[in-house]
Amino acid sequence: MRKLIFDAALLPSGWASDVAVDCSGGMIAKVAANASSDGRERIRGVALPGLPNLHSHTFQRGMAGRAEIRGTEEDSFWTWRQAMYRFLGRLTPDDVEAVAAFAMMEMLEGGFTALAEFHYLHHDADGRPYANPAEMAGRIAAAAAETGLGLTLLPVLYAHGGFGGTAPNEGQRRFVNSLDGYFRLVEASRAALAGLDDATLGVAPHSLRAVTPDELGALLGAMPTGPVHMHIAEQVKEVADCLAWSGQRPVEWLLDHADVDDRWCLVHATHLTGAEIRRMAPAGAVAGLCPITEANLGDGLFEGHAYRAAGGRFGIGSDSNVQIDAPGELKLLEYGQRLNHGARNVLADPGGGSTGRALYEAALAGGAAALGRRIGALDAGYRADVVVLDTSQPDLCLGSGDSWLDRYIFVAGRSAIDSVIVAGRTVVTHGRHHKRDAIVRRTIAALARLAS
Template identity: 70%
Template sequence: MRRLLFDYALLPCGWAKDVAIDIDGGMIRSVQAGADPVDCEHIAGIALPGLPNLHSHTFQRGMAGLAETRGPEGDSFWTWRQVMYRFLGQLTPDDVEAIAAYAMMEMLEGGFTALAEFHYLHHDRDGRPYANPAELATRIVAAAQETGMGLTLLPVFYANGGFGGMVPADGQRRFISDAANYRRLVEGARNAIAGLDDAVVGIAPHSLRAVTPQSLGEILPLSEGGPIHIHVAEQIKEVEDCLAWSGQRPVEWLLDHAPIDQRWCLIHATHLGPRETRRIAASGAVAGVCPITEANLGDGIFDGVDFLAASGSFGVGSDSNIEINAAAELRQLEYSQRLKLRGRNLLAEREGQSTGRSLYEKALAGGQRALGRRIGSIAVDHRADFVVLDASHPDLSAVSGDRWIDAYVFVASKAAIDRVIVAGKSVVMNGRHHRREAIRDRYAGTLARILA
């Protein structure tokens, strides 16, 4: 049993001082505010529940910045995707692990303590399956083990190149599976996480353009009650192609043909009609919003104000990992609403409410559901995951309470993070991961070879 004492902590009931937390087996066993410091390990600072990252493709961290040169015609998500295909065509299993470890290290230093990895890179560079169909999934698990990142692993089912069962493109050869091979992949992923504490495997049909109605129905039972994530309505072209194929918009089709409920996370959902917004909220599905990537790719703006008005649940993810920063994702989400609607404090729902705290707590709740784990709260029987802010940071030192979160989200960002604790173990101290040098050097060597 380990007993920590935080100067301040954000509990489900609000802010508390001198908070003692008993931890055993990585889980919180008791929480006591106003505790006596005797026999406690003092952790100076302001403890927040660790934020879940509900959507990432870690391998894309290695290509960050490679698609920022203007092309001969209109650049878009679809031209960015060609850069991505060329990059991933070079990756070995060792490369995948090195890049994943670096991305996870940055996530921990940036305020994320748990990850839903939407993992769709499965085969060798020529498209042939590895002897172990879950070879690359095991590399994601190894990276999580090295860094200390909490993991929900989502092997992706990707069977087609477009709506209506189109033949895949050559650049997609490392993704493609049929339902039988996907079953083996999911089984392999479950075997791979056996050595990780509190890890979860879910499933991820990539998108409606990558599956058929028949294959979607075949793989859904493989979730075994766990999380189900899917990309949906990210691009206008995607919506137009879905209408041409089915006569319905992507979210309409999903809600009418799939058992959407609280296990589901609909990633992006940046192009919704008012009825779709209300129906997602009513279904209990989590909207997985990735504001920095959505801005970088020119996807569009999620309708956060109307979604919250319909009592919808959301979380945030780092997706392409062009920038990895939990506070920045929340800030970009709020700022996108401000730019769209020309107002301020739009995702705080009542007068006097802190926008930073509103964003943070909603992303905690949605992220917990999307990852299918007992995380996101400083409460008994939850994982002992904490982001500890430096109370002496100039932007935090003169304020208190909700102003701490406002300063963290809108001003200081990850520079305010002093320590990160996952499952009761400190993995980041003084803002730096305890294995930073080794992970950084391996990553730098990987990129030097790939990009030479």
């Protein structure tokens, strides 16, 4: 049992002072406001539930900044994808583990306490399966164990190169599995997670480009429970190609052909019509938004205002990990809506209220649902994941209540994070992960080898 007390905390019922939190077995056993500090470990600052990161490809952290040179033609997601294929050609399992640990460390330092890893790098550089189909998945699990980050692992089914079962190209050879090979991967991934406390296994049909309708149906039939994540409607070309293949837009097709419900996370869903929004929101699916990556790739802007008005749920992710910053994702999400609509405080609740609070609580609820985990609240029965803000900072010292969240998200950002607790264990102190030095040394060595 670890007995903590925070100066203030955001509870499901609202803000409270002198909040006692008892942690046992990684979970919150009891929470009490206005508590005595006798016999408790006082942690100064404002305690927030840690944010879930609902979408990431950790290996891509190793190529951050490598694709910011314009080519001879107009650059887009599709030219970036070719740069990504070239980068991953030399990655070894050791490299993947080192870069994943670095990315996960940055997630913890940046306000995320749990991750859904959309994991599609399965095979060796020649496209041959490893003797253990989950060799790479095991490296992701090892990085999570080292850093302390909570993990939902999503092995990806990537079977084809384009709509209608198009053959994959050479750059995709490290991703591709048959259905039988994929089911072996899932079972091996389950074994890879066995050594982690409180890990979750889901599935991820990569996209409608990468699986056929029959393959999607077989996957869903074999995995009737647990999280299901899918890339969808990220790019204008993807929408056009789906229309050419099926006569329907991607989200429209999926809603007509799969039982999309509250275990689904539709990642990006950038390009939606009003009719798609009105169907997707009540289905309970979470929109998996990654504003920093979506801006970096030129994807476009998700129609957040209409989706929220329809009762839709969303969460945030770091996707390509070009920059890992939980409050920064929320800020850019709101700023994108402001630019799109020519208005301020677009995603705040109607009738007034804090934009920071609305963004943060929506991302907690949507992210927890997408990860399939009991996280996202400082309450009994939830995992003891806490981000503590430093209220001695100038931007936060005169704040209180919701203004702490507004100033955290829109002003101070991740520099306001003092300590982070995951499953009741402190992993970040004064903004630094406890294993930062060793993780950084190993990552630099891996990147130096890749650059040689």
